[in-house]
Amino acid sequence: MSRETDVVVVGGGPAGVEAALAAAAQGLRVTVLDEAPQAGGQVYRAPPHAFGGTIQRDADPIGVALRQRLAASSVVTCFEHAVWSVSPGFRVDALAPDGPASWTARAVVVATGAQERVVPFPGWTRPGVIGLAGTTIMLKSQGMLPGERTLVAGQGPLLLAVAVGILKAGGQVAGVVDLASPADWAREWRALASRPRLTARGAGWRARLLRAGVPFLYRHAVQAVEEVPGGLRVLLTRVDRHGAPTKKVAREYLVDALAVGNGLTASTDITRLLRAAHHYDALRGGWVPTLDAEFRSSLPGLYVAGDAAGLAGADAAVADGILTGLTVARDLGAMTDTAYRGAIGSLRRRARRARSFGTAMARLMAIRPAHVAAIPAETIVCRCEDVTRAEIDAARSEGAQTANQVKAWTRCGMGPCQGRICGDIVGALLAAGEAPREPVGYFTGRTPLRPLPLNLLAGDVEYTSLKLPPPAPL
Ligand SMILES: Cc1cc2nc3c(=O)[nH]c(=O)nc-3n(C[C@H](O)[C@H](O)[C@H](O)COP(=O)(O)OP(=O)(O)OC[C@H]3O[C@@H](n4cnc5c(N)ncnc54)[C@H](O)[C@@H]3O)c2cc1C
Numbered sequence: 001m002s003r004e005t006d007v008v009v010v011g012g013g014p015a016g017v018e019a020a021l022a023a024a025a026q027g028l029r030v031t032v033l034d035e036a037p038q039a040g041g042q043v044y045r046a047p048p049h050a051f052g053g054t055i056q057r058d059a060d061p062i063g064v065a066l067r068q069r070l071a072a073s074s075v076v077t078c079f080e081h082a083v084w085s086v087s088p089g090f091r092v093d094a095l096a097p098d099g100p101a102s103w104t105a106r107a108v109v110v111a112t113g114a115q116e117r118v119v120p121f122p123g124w125t126r127p128g129v130i131g132l133a134g135t136t137i138m139l140k141s142q143g144m145l146p147g148e149r150t151l152v153a154g155q156g157p158l159l160l161a162v163a164v165g166i167l168k169a170g171g172q173v174a175g176v177v178d179l180a181s182p183a184d185w186a187r188e189w190r191a192l193a194s195r196p197r198l199t200a201r202g203a204g205w206r207a208r209l210l211r212a213g214v215p216f217l218y219r220h221a222v223q224a225v226e227e228v229p230g231g232l233r234v235l236l237t238r239v240d241r242h243g244a245p246t247k248k249v250a251r252e253y254l255v256d257a258l259a260v261g262n263g264l265t266a267s268t269d270i271t272r273l274l275r276a277a278h279h280y281d282a283l284r285g286g287w288v289p290t291l292d293a294e295f296r297s298s299l300p301g302l303y304v305a306g307d308a309a310g311l312a313g314a315d316a317a318v319a320d321g322i323l324t325g326l327t328v329a330r331d332l333g334a335m336t337d338t339a340y341r342g343a344i345g346s347l348r349r350r351a352r353r354a355r356s357f358g359t360a361m362a363r364l365m366a367i368r369p370a371h372v373a374a375i376p377a378e379t380i381v382c383r384c385e386d387v388t389r390a391e392i393d394a395a396r397s398e399g400a401q402t403a404n405q406v407k408a409w410t411r412c413g414m415g416p417c418q419g420r421i422c423g424d425i426v427g428a429l430l431a432a433g434e435a436p437r438e439p440v441g442y443f444t445g446r447t448p449l450r451p452l453p454l455n456l457l458a459g460d461v462e463y464t465s466l467k468l469p470p471p472a473p474l
Pocket residue numbers: 010011012013014015016033034035036040041042043044081082083084111112113114115116133134136137161264267305306307308312313314317449450
């Protein structure tokens with residue numbers, strides 16, 4: 001049986017929590033669903049309750065305050081609830097520890113954040129190779145190191161965050177390998193200057209790494225990883241400013257883990273499932289839902305906040321989350337237009353400032369088409385279904401022109417992750433370089449959005465009692 005509420009918020013990160021608190025403060029019944037055990041999202045991820053001790057004390061104070069405010073509010077929270085379907089109208093289905101659960105709601109706020117992107121290279125699916133964002137989860141929620149000696153590689157601000165996190169947790173960082181150049185970072189000076197606190201934190205991290213003797217290599221990328229006795233051999237190549245490798249192995253590292261990531265992509269599985277309008281914005285994490293200035297999607301009653309609307313970082317997620325919650329309250333008649341206008345003025349300015357820093361960081365993480373174009377033919381692109389670049393190229397030369405056609409040809413994107421990891425790379429390969437992504441499109445959203453044991457949905461079915469249709473005539 002479905003539970004009834006005014007608003008379901010999917011995602012208990014900073015965007016979702018702020019949207020929920022803002023809407024609930026106007027008297028709406030709000031339920032937050034998140035597959036994580038506690039609120040905080042990726043950036044303020046809470047350690048598991050059972051851990052206690054040091055890791056519990058190390059939890060980010062902003063995240064602790066967020067959880068306290070949520071607990072003190074009227075918002076109903078359901079953690080360890082993985083949303084696997086949202087149908088128009090709205091019905092939201094989740095898988096909870098004790099089985100399936102569903103809600104009907106007048107409005108849905110999608111605040112599902114972002115997900116990791118890795119530009120594939122030979123060996124990226126080997127044990128010991130871990131996503132940069134995935135490494136932050138290991139460090140924050142499990143207090144676990146990826147290895148004793150880790151090479152950190154890829155793009156964007158997570159490089160420094162992960163490298164420092166490893167040092168703090170007692171690990172060794174063999175080096176930080178950045179696809180960008182110091183000039184690429186310097187180009188973002190205006191945005192960096194606008195957020196002195198965050199810039200100072202980044203500078204502090206860099207200083208700490210340098211003091212620990214960690215070498216920085218700019219304009220380099222991972223060319224391949226091989227398993228060797230005693231660990232992994234990571235081969236690095238120099239790249240030009242477009243991300244194209246110069247083909248020479250520039251350096252080798254022997255490590256036991258490689259943390260590697262090429263930015264994030266917006267989590268659009270719910271908005272794609274509901275067939276809301278999307279557009280491609282390489283600088284904000286690829287395909288993003290098309291929203292009006294007040295966070296409404298093209299589907300009435302469906303709103304999107306935070307990184308799920310396009311990468312902009314945690315501070316922007318807070319401001320945009322509040323604004324989205326207020327829009328929902330006004331649209332559902334819980335707030336007058338005058339009260340709404342009064343509430344949003346300064347918030348909008350705060351959101352703009354936060355977004356400018358976040359989008360500068362997103363630019364550093366943006367996919368570089370020449371980097372993708374250089375993926376070798378034998379490299380696996382879809383790791384769920386083991387589909388290689390050569391198979392994608394073959395489908396393309398046989399006539400597949402869109403992401404969905406490549407999916408039908410090769411099974412690429414049909415595995416348990418539903419194309420969340422490979423989707424952007426497949427699109428880049430099909431678009432071949434700087435060409436627009438619109439003709440290539442994106443994988444159509446499909447349920448279940450999360451892997452689901454079907455027996456939980458079917459319940460105790462007696463197969464002999466099922467009425468079978470008569471066989472089709474031959
Ligand atoms: C893996 C990862 C690690 C990151 N680590 C950092 C970091 O260390 N520092 C940093 O500054 N930024 C980090 N980021 C970026 C950071 O997440 C964002 O800038 C910021 O947290 C955005 O806030 P948000 O509320 O939009 O989304 P998030 O904080 O990502 O919150 C989204 C929430 O939605 C939930 N969710 C998603 N899909 C479903 C579903 N189907 N069912 C139920 N729940 C769902 C998730 O569990 C999550 O709690 C990371 C991003 C990722 C993907």
